[in-house]
Amino acid sequence: MTPAELEAARDRLVPDVVADGLRVLFCGINPGLMSAATGHHFARPGNRFWPVLHASGFTPRQLRPAEQEELLGYGLGITNVVARASARADELSTAEYVEGGRILMEKVELLKPRWLAVVGVTAYRVAFGDKHAQIGPQERTIGATRIWALPNPSGLNAHWPLPKMAEEYGRLREAAAGEG
Numbered sequence: 001m002t003p004a005e006l007e008a009a010r011d012r013l014v015p016d017v018v019a020d021g022l023r024v025l026f027c028g029i030n031p032g033l034m035s036a037a038t039g040h041h042f043a044r045p046g047n048r049f050w051p052v053l054h055a056s057g058f059t060p061r062q063l064r065p066a067e068q069e070e071l072l073g074y075g076l077g078i079t080n081v082v083a084r085a086s087a088r089a090d091e092l093s094t095a096e097y098v099e100g101g102r103i104l105m106e107k108v109e110l111l112k113p114r115w116l117a118v119v120g121v122t123a124y125r126v127a128f129g130d131k132h133a134q135i136g137p138q139e140r141t142i143g144a145t146r147i148w149a150l151p152n153p154s155g156l157n158a159h160w161p162l163p164k165m166a167e168e169y170g171r172l173r174e175a176a177a178g179e180g
Contacts, residue, residue: 005037008139012036016079018111022049023075023176025113027104028150029082029089029123036085040065041078042153049119049153050160051177055162056169069087079107081118081127081130089154101127108142115176116145135168137175 014031028041028049035043042049043065053076054062058173063070071077082092084103104127108116118124124147130139138147151168152159160168 012085012164013037013083014039014041014080014085016077016095016107017041017071018077018079018107019072020111021073022077022111022113024115024117024172025077025079025093025108026150027116027118028078028080029090029120030100031083031085033087035065038065041065041068047153048165052153052162052165052169055166057066057173058169077111077113078163079104081123082122089120089123089152097123097126098129101129108145112143113145115172116142117150117172118146119150121149123152124149136171146175148175 014035018025026049031041032044032047032054034045035041037043048110050063050065053059058076059071059074068078081104084092084096086092104116118127121133121135124138125131130138130140133149134150135151138149140147150172151157151165153165
């Protein structure tokens with residue numbers, strides 16, 4: 001894709017991959033420009049979401065972004081805190097995170113997943129006003145939905161190598177599997 005095509009994608013929305021009663025609803029920060037251009041979550045080639053999802057045991061094989069709808073068959077879904085696409089998450093304002101958190105809570109109340117997994121602890125902290133949150137299960141719930149903050153799978157998050165990230169995602173998978 002050319003830089004002009006990517007820039008033109010800023011105004012496009014990436015549709016949620018959701019259903020009622022999911023086992024885990026993964027929540028990205030916001031769509032990158034490649035995701036907005038393709039309509040597929042975590043579409044940038046350097047993003048490790050799809051490899052880590054497989055390495056952690058959530059999927060039997062590594063899915064491609066274009067196969068995102070297959071997640072529903074595994075009881076998984078994807079949404080974002082902020083709907084607006086950007087080249088980098090640091091382009092988002094605090095107000096966008098807070099409003100995105102409010103909308104996300106409404107979505108979770110409607111869909112009732114067992115777990116909401118926010119992939120990016122900083123996004124979770126800002127969106128939910130919990131500046132001390134750490135990676136892992138959170139005290140807060142949304143109705144009966146538990147929340148888990150996961151490391152951001154962006155290739156820029158170098159202090160979380162893929163095996164370590166897969167281990168943390170695997171902890172969530174085990175917790176979600178243990179609930180039936």
